[in-house]
Amino acid sequence: xxxxxxxxxxxxxxxxxxxxxxxxxxxxxxxxxxxxxxxxxxxxxxxxxxxxxxxxxxxxxxxxxxxxxxxxxxxxxxxxxxxxxxxxxxxxxxxxxxxxxxxxxxxxxxxxxxxxxxxxxxxxxxxxxxxxxxxxxxxxxxxxxxxxxxxxxxxxxxxxxxxxxxxxxxxxxxxxxxxxxxxxxxxxxxxxxxxxxxxxxxxxxxxxxxxxxxxxxxxxxxxxxxxxxxxxxxxxxxxxxxxxxxxxxxxxxxxxxxxxxxxxxxxxxxxxxxxxxxxxxxxxxxxxxxxxxxxxxxxxxxxxxxxxxxxxxxxxxxxxxxxxxxxxxxxxxxxxxxxxxxxxxxxxxxxxxxxxxxxxxxxxxxxxxxxxxxxxxxxxxxxxxxxxxxxxxxxxxxxxxxxxxxxxxxxxxxxxxxxxxxxxxxxx
Amino acid sequence: xxxxxxxxxxxxxxxxxxxxxxxxxxxxxxxxxxxxxxxxxxxxxxxxxxxxxxxxxxxxxxxxxxxxxxxxxxxxxxxxxxxxxxxxxxxxxxxxxxxxxxxxxxxxxxxxxxxxxxxxxxxxxxxxxxxxxxxxxxxxxxxxxxxxxxxxxxxxxxxxxxxxxxxxxxxxxxxxxxxxxxxxxxxxxxxx
Numbered sequence: 001x002x003x004x005x006x007x008x009x010x011x012x013x014x015x016x017x018x019x020x021x022x023x024x025x026x027x028x029x030x031x032x033x034x035x036x037x038x039x040x041x042x043x044x045x046x047x048x049x050x051x052x053x054x055x056x057x058x059x060x061x062x063x064x065x066x067x068x069x070x071x072x073x074x075x076x077x078x079x080x081x082x083x084x085x086x087x088x089x090x091x092x093x094x095x096x097x098x099x100x101x102x103x104x105x106x107x108x109x110x111x112x113x114x115x116x117x118x119x120x121x122x123x124x125x126x127x128x129x130x131x132x133x134x135x136x137x138x139x140x141x142x143x144x145x146x147x148x149x150x151x152x153x154x155x156x157x158x159x160x161x162x163x164x165x166x167x168x169x170x171x172x173x174x175x176x177x178x179x180x181x182x183x184x185x186x187x188x189x190x191x192x193x194x195x196x197x198x199x200x201x202x203x204x205x206x207x208x209x210x211x212x213x214x215x216x217x218x219x220x221x222x223x224x225x226x227x228x229x230x231x232x233x234x235x236x237x238x239x240x241x242x243x244x245x246x247x248x249x250x251x252x253x254x255x256x257x258x259x260x261x262x263x264x265x266x267x268x269x270x271x272x273x274x275x276x277x278x279x280x281x282x283x284x285x286x287x288x289x290x291x292x293x294x295x296x297x298x299x300x301x302x303x304x305x306x307x308x309x310x311x312x313x314x315x316x317x318x319x320x321x322x323x324x325x326x327x328x329x330x331x332x333x334x335x336x337x338x339x340x341x342x343x344x345x346x347x348x349x350x351x352x353x354x355x356x357x358x359x360x361x362x363x364x365x366x367x368x369x370x371x372x373x374x375x376x377x378x379x380x381x382x383x384x385x386x387x388x389x390x391x392x393x394x395x396x397x398x399x400x401x402x403x404x405x406x407x408x409x410x411x412x413x414x415x416x417x418x419x420x421x422x423x424x425x426x427x428x
Numbered sequence: 429x430x431x432x433x434x435x436x437x438x439x440x441x442x443x444x445x446x447x448x449x450x451x452x453x454x455x456x457x458x459x460x461x462x463x464x465x466x467x468x469x470x471x472x473x474x475x476x477x478x479x480x481x482x483x484x485x486x487x488x489x490x491x492x493x494x495x496x497x498x499x500x501x502x503x504x505x506x507x508x509x510x511x512x513x514x515x516x517x518x519x520x521x522x523x524x525x526x527x528x529x530x531x532x533x534x535x536x537x538x539x540x541x542x543x544x545x546x547x548x549x550x551x552x553x554x555x556x557x558x559x560x561x562x563x564x565x566x567x568x569x570x571x572x573x574x575x576x577x578x579x580x581x582x583x584x585x586x587x588x589x590x591x592x593x594x595x596x597x598x599x600x601x602x603x604x605x606x607x608x609x610x611x612x613x614x615x616x617x618x619x620x
Contacts, residue, residue: 063520067536071455073543076561081532106561 017086017124020110023069025050025062028119037088057085068107068120077105079131091126102131182263189263193256200249207242280318282346282353282420283307289325296330300339308347315423320396327389328357328416335361335414348422352402355418363410372406400424437614438471441583444552445469449585452544456587459540460518467586474582476575482506482599483565491538492565495546497557498613499606501580503542504565504599507534511594531564537596538562541587545598549583553613581607 011018017033027045035041038053051058060082064075077085079102088101106123217229233239290297297303314321332342340360347354364372371377373394397404401424408414433441449469457464483490488506495501513523516533525533539562550557583600602610 067459067540070459071540071544071547073455073540073547074559076535076539078532078535078561081528081535104561 019122075107279313324393332359358415364408448548463590490565493562505538
């Protein structure tokens with residue numbers, strides 16, 4: 001076999017389309033790759049104009065081929081930009097998902113003996129497999145990106161839920177702690193309190209007895225015994241003791257009363273005492289509470305009522321809800337030491353009742369807003385507030401599956417809104 | 429590996445570059461029917477760090493294209509982002525271009541410039557180089573330390589399309605061994 005025949009055979013075996021054109025786009029030669037796909041063998045194709053055979057691609061091919069002739073420089077066509085320059089069908093007609101062949105084409109200058117470019121060789125490479133692999137990859141990466149975004153959104157949501165959970169967990173933990181502490185100190189407080197009261201009684205009796213003896217000595221004693229008594233009383237500073245003892249005991253009794261009040265709050269905070277569930281009117285509850293709080297409110301606060309007429313009854317623990325009202329009313333009144341206005345509003349919407357208590361008081365500092373419902377958080381002077389009122393209210397409302405919302409502006413006032421479901425679904 | 433160029437060699441190379449780049453500009457001007465000005469070609473030996481700095485521009489697109497023959501290396505082309513539309517119009521692209529046709533334009537442009545520069549240059553020295561397909565290049569990922577060479581010879585020229593903001597730089601980078609080949613060719617030329 002001579003060299004030319006060998007080249008020819010090689011040409012036809014190549015997995016490449018080879019096509020040689022002259023400057024007028026006439027075909028000089030093409031290999032079997034083109035012949036198989038067009039139906040013209042090399043002899044039939046010879047002399048025909050490539051642009052006539054592929055009219056739809058003519059302008060693109062012309063541009064590419066011209067640039068080769070002008071610049072004497074190879075030109076390229078990529079599947080990514082022009083996937084199907086020649087309308088050849090896919091090399092995978094059975095299993096492939098694509099219908100047309102993806103092609104990379106090189107336009108190479110071929111020089112004649114004198115060095116001038118007289119023909120152009122088109123080298124067509126079937127890159128269908130590569131292209132569909134690449135496209136699958138891209139689809140996959142797009143899907144991954146989307147899934148990533150979804151996951152991220154989910155993550156954010158989880159983080160938020162977690163922080164909310166943490167908040168309620170914290171409240172629950174403190175509630176439990178409070179219940180435990182309350183239980184533990186309730187007994188000692190009980191006997192300290194009753195002992196103190198007995199001691200108060202005994203103290204009184206002892207002082208009476210001393211007074212009796214003094215009188216006795218005064219009337220019947222000798223000068224010596226009187227002097228001895230005076231001397232002894234001075235040494236023991238008895239006048240002061242006599243005066244101080246009842247005061248000390250009274251203070252102690254008051255103190256222990258305060259401690260037991262705190263313990264009682266703690267116990268109700270943790271719902272150790274179970275109040276009864278029943279349908280009740282919130283208006284009635286609020287009015288009753290206003291009566292109790294009248295002592296704090298009257299003379300200095302003007303009350304404005306705006307209650308919806310058709311307010312349905314709410315299934316709740318009325319005493320507990322009243323406690324919430326009381327806390328909010330007392331806080332409102334304490335926020336307005338110079339007097340002000342108290343706006344009470346009640347309405348229902350769908351299956352929820354709303355109670356709004358708005359004051360024109362000092363307002364709450366923004367940095368305190370987030371800690372408002374934390375147990376033992378108080379801005380009142382030490383001794384005058386337990387810091388349990390609002391956290392107790394919060395836990396009562398939460399137990400009713402409701403919510404307390406706060407809006408506040410310093411110097412303008414605060415607005416507390418209690419949201420209660422008309423019929424909470426109770427799982428207890 | 430790399431011998432610094434002597435004064436005489438540099439002059440000869442400069443002269444060759446001037447001729448080939450002139451012809452390249454000429455060919456390009458004919459193709460797009462517009463006037464093109466070009467800078468005096470620069471010949472520099474650069475380190476990887478200096479090379480890296482060329483590709484820190486945010487106002488350019490980058491393409492790369494390798495070539496083989498008696499000398500081997502890569503041609504890197506910087507194309508201004510400004511003015512791509514103007515040149516697209518001259519090359520018969522639909523304006524505005526989508527991302528795909530813009531990339532097509534950039535690669536075609538890079539191929540024209542790189543091909544013109546390299547062909548004329550290597551023909552004069554009889555180096556018989558062949559360019560492969562160009563691809564887009566982003567050097568942002570690459571650190572100077574990741575390049576496998578210490579210094580390379582750059583032949584650099586700037587083309588400007590008159591009356592437009594478009595400009596481009598073609599940088600021919602020679603691989604170490606090829607620099608020696610180039611120098612010996614130059615010496616032959618100087619002896620003749």
